[in-house]
Amino acid sequence: xxxxxxxxGGLVQSGGSLRxxxxxxxxxxxxxxxxxxxxxxxxxxxxxxxxxxxxxxTYYAESMKGRFTISRDYALKNTVYLQMNNLKPEDTAVYYxxxxxxxxxxxxxxxxxxxxxGTQVAVSS
Numbered sequence: 001x002x003x004x005x006x007x008x009g010g011l012v013q014s015g016g017s018l019r020x021x022x023x024x025x026x027x028x029x030x031x032x033x034x035x036x037x038x039x040x041x042x043x044x045x046x047x048x049x050x051x052x053x054x055x056x057x058t059y060y061a062e063s064m065k066g067r068f069t070i071s072r073d074y075a076l077k078n079t080v081y082l083q084m085n086n087l088k089p090e091d092t093a094v095y096y097x098x099x100x101x102x103x104x105x106x107x108x109x110x111x112x113x114x115x116x117x118g119t120q121v122a123v124s125s
Contacts, residue, residue, distance in 0.1 A: 002024075002025060002026060002114050003024070003025035003116075004022055004023070004024055004025070004029075004097045004098070004099060004114055004115065004116035005022065005023045005025070005116060005117070006020060006021065006022050006095065006096070006097045006116040006117065006118060006119040007020070007021050007023075007119060008020040008021050008119060009094075009095060009119030009120045009121045010120075010121070010122070011122045011123075011124065012087055012121075012122070012123055012124070013123070013124050014087065014088055014089055014123055014124065014125050015086055015087065016087050016123070017083070017084060017085045017086075017087065018084050018087065018121060019081055019082070019083050019084070020036070020081065020082040020084070020095055020097075020119060020121075021079055021080070021081055022034070022036075022079065022080040022081075022082075022097030022116060023077050023078075023079050024077070024078050024080075024099065027078065029078050029099055030053065030074055030078045031053050031101075032053060032099040032100055032101055032113075032114075033050060033051070033052055033053060033099070033100040033102065033103055033104060033105060033106065034050065034051050034070075034072060034080045034097065034098070034099055034100075035047070035048070035049065035050035035051070035097075035098045035099075035100065035105075035106065035107075035112060036048040036049050036050070036070060036080075036082045036095060036096070036097060036098070037095070037096045037098060037109060038091075038093035038094065038095045038096065038121075039093055039094050039096070039118075040092060040093040040094075043093075045096070045109050046061070046093075047061050047107040047108065047109075048060070048061055048064055048068065048070075048082065048095070049061065049064060049068055049069075049070040049082065050070065050105040050106060050107065051070045051071065051072055051080065051105075052103065052105060053103055055071065055072045055074070057105060058070050058105075059105040059107065061107075067084065067085050067086045067087075068082060068083065068084050068085070069081075069082070069083040069085075070082055070083075071083070080097060082095070084121070087121075087123045088123060089123045089124065089125045090123075091121060091123050092121060092122050092123050093121060094118040094119065094120050094121075095118060095119050095120075095121055096115055096116055096117075096118045097115070097116040098112035098113075098114065098115050098116070099112060099113060099114040099115075100112045100113055101113050
């Protein structure tokens with residue numbers, strides 16, 4: 001069974017940092033585009049960032065540029081990371097890792113084939 005397992009969420013003060021991790025259950029995910037999305041209560045799922053299968057290309061939502069960094073480590077179980085700095089209360093949401101079989105840096109949820117269960121991030125003011 002294909003799985004994406006996220007971790008690293010928690011409660012942090014405004015201005016703080018967190019690093020989220022996503023570990024795929026299969027080696028085939030090294031050929032997938034990987035992405036992070038988030039969903040706040042009462043809101044639609046929102047694109048955060050994506051990274052190409054090679055790790056050389058990345059794409060960010062405008063409000064995350066300069067604060068968030070997506071990366072992937074092929075040596076460590078193909079783990080995908082989301083480093084989040086200078087967190088704000090509006091970043092509070094459940095964060096999801098996703099995988100797309102094609103090589104395009106998609107920004108919409110419907111283009112992704114597999115999803116993790118999510119990890120909660122809460123930022124206090």
